[in-house]
Amino acid sequence: MKAEWLKFPKNQDAKKFGHFAKISIKKLMNEDWVAMAVLSFFMGLYFWTMVFTICIPLLMFFKPQIGMWFLLFPCWAYYDRKTPRTGGRKSKWLCNLKVFNSLRDYFPINLIKTADLPEGRNYILAHYPHSMIPFNILPNFLNNCYKGAYNFPGIEMQYVTSDMIFIIPIVRDFILALGGCSCFESSFIHLLKSKPSKGIIVVPGGASEIQYTKPGSIYTIIRRKGFVRLALATGTPIVPVFTFGEINTWTKLFIISIGEPVRSIVRRIFKCPVDVPIPLGRVLLPKKIPVNTVVGAPILVPKAENPSKELIDEYYNMFYRALQDLFEKYKYDHDIAGGKAKLIMV
Numbered sequence: 022m023k024a025e026w027l028k029f030p031k032n033q034d035a036k037k038f039g040h041f042a043k044i045s046i047k048k049l050m051n052e053d054w055v056a057m058a059v060l061s062f063f064m065g066l067y068f069w070t071m072v073f074t075i076c077i078p079l080l081m082f083f084k085p086q087i088g089m090w091f092l093l094f095p096c097w098a099y100y101d102r103k104t105p106r107t108g109g110r111k112s113k114w115l116c117n118l119k120v121f122n123s124l125r126d127y128f129p130i131n132l133i134k135t136a137d138l139p140e141g142r143n144y145i146l147a148h149y150p151h152s153m154i155p156f157n158i159l160p161n162f163l164n165n166c167y168k169g170a171y172n173f174p175g176i177e178m179q180y181v182t183s184d185m186i187f188i189i190p191i192v193r194d195f196i197l198a199l200g201g202c203s204c205f206e207s208s209f210i211h212l213l214k215s216k217p218s219k220g221i222i223v224v225p226g227g228a229s230e231i232q233y234t235k236p237g238s239i240y241t242i243i244r245r246k247g248f249v250r251l252a253l254a255t256g257t258p259i260v261p262v263f264t265f266g267e268i269n270t271w272t273k274l275f276i277i278s279i280g281e282p283v284r285s286i287v288r289r290i291f292k293c294p295v296d297v298p299i300p301l302g303r304v305l306l307p308k309k310i311p312v313n314t315v316v317g318a319p320i321l322v323p324k325a326e327n328p329s330k331e332l333i334d335e336y337y338n339m340f341y342r343a344l345q346d347l348f349e350k351y352k353y354d355h356d357i358a359g360g361k362a363k364l365i366m367v
Contacts, residue, residue: 056127059120060156060306067154070189094190104197105187106208108215109179112198116163125160128270128312132161132172133351136318138260140175143212143219144319145252146260149242149344151230152267156307157314162222163200172316173220180222181209206251213255222262223248233367236269238358240348241365249322249337256324259336261317261344265356270307313355317347341366 073094104110124130138144146162148155162178181204187193202208204223212221224230226243233241252259320343322336345364352362 055120056123057306059124060127063154063156064306066192066195070186070192073189095188097190098188098193102187105184105193105201105203106205107211109200109202110197111179111200115198116200118164121160121164124156125164128156128266128307128309130157130160130312131314131355132157133313133315133355134172135316135347138173138176138220138319140218142217143215143221143255143257144176144260145213145248145257146178146220146222146262146316147248147340147344148222148224148262148264149226150234150240150264150268151224151226151228152234152264153231153271154307155224155264155267156270157264157267157312158222159199161314162220175218176220177218178220178222179212181212182224183228206247209248209251210255213251213257220260234268234271236272238356238361239363239365240268241367244366246333246337249340250328250333252322253325253328253332253336256322258319258321259340260319261340261347262314263317263344263347263351264312264314265352265362266310266312269310269357270312272308310357311355313351315347315351315355317343 148158158180161172163180179200179202181202182196184203184205186196186201187203202212204227209221209223212219225245225248227245230241230243233243235241249259251257320336320340325332348362348364353359356362
């Protein structure tokens with residue numbers, strides 16, 4: 022969209038700049054550059070996370086006298102370490118910012134709801150796949166200015182992510198303000214046993230699934246059953262969620278690997294994958310491709326405090342069949358590859 026309001030009408034006197042004051046906030050917020058600014062902010066956070074994660078072990082290993090200063094950054098994270106594991110610190114002000122609407126309109130991002138989530142109980146929304154950066158979660162579930170509060174009335178949405186994120190300065194507080202919490206088991210159970218009418222969004226594939234993320238018509242997901250075990254332990258229904266198109270918002274994905282012994286140091290400190298994925302779309306911003314998130318019907322599970330492996334397998338297979346049915350039913354209308362799209366589990 023061209024920013025026509027930046028152009029003066031012909032033959033307008035140079036002293037008359039008053040029309041700049043008449044720029045409506047609504048029109049300004051709809052300009053494409055606002056979306057570019059929001060995306061640039063998110064990508065800046067992403068690369069800051071990568072740099073911080075790699076720089077500390079490298080400096081600690083090669084220049085310990087300098088690397089020690091970097092340990093000052095996690096001091097606040099250590100002081101505030103309990104917050105990500107005890108419900109987080111969600112900011113209604115941040116979640117209500119209308120600027121996030123530009124993120125929805127950029128791709129655009131759409132949500133297709135196939136069933137209601139009745140109030141009075143909690144839900145686990147198992148989201149697949151784990152794209153480079155799952156942008157859809159913010160406008161679809163967390164941003165109250167769009168459909169987050171209207172598609173699922175009465176359900177407060179939060180999401181769990183890697184515990185490593187809550188060590189990174191700036192990033193941790195932003196994620197907490199958006200409703201993020203640690204994916205540690207104790208944190209997960211705390212959310213599920215808190216007040217009812219919560220929707221807990223989890224991306225089971227985690228960062229490890231990113232290595233399988235490639236543009237095209239094949240969606241590859243990782244088999245992980247931990248969320249099913251926790252659902253059974255608390256009797257929480259599981260909601261299958263699948264997002265079409267997000268893997269194609271990046272043209273290429275470079276994986277930068279670092280060698281040993283730095284690799285082992287990073288894994289020991291941060292307990293996360295070491296390889297650094299560098300995405301390329303429109304330079305370092307994602308391409309404009311429709312992103313469609315389909316939310317399935319909740320799968321009711323029994324409560325079993327110590328579920329057996331057989332019970333976990335039974336309900337995981339039930340969940341996967343529901344996810345696969347969701348994929349096969351909606352891929353024709355909501356994926357750019359249409360009927361050629363395929364879902365593979367590894």
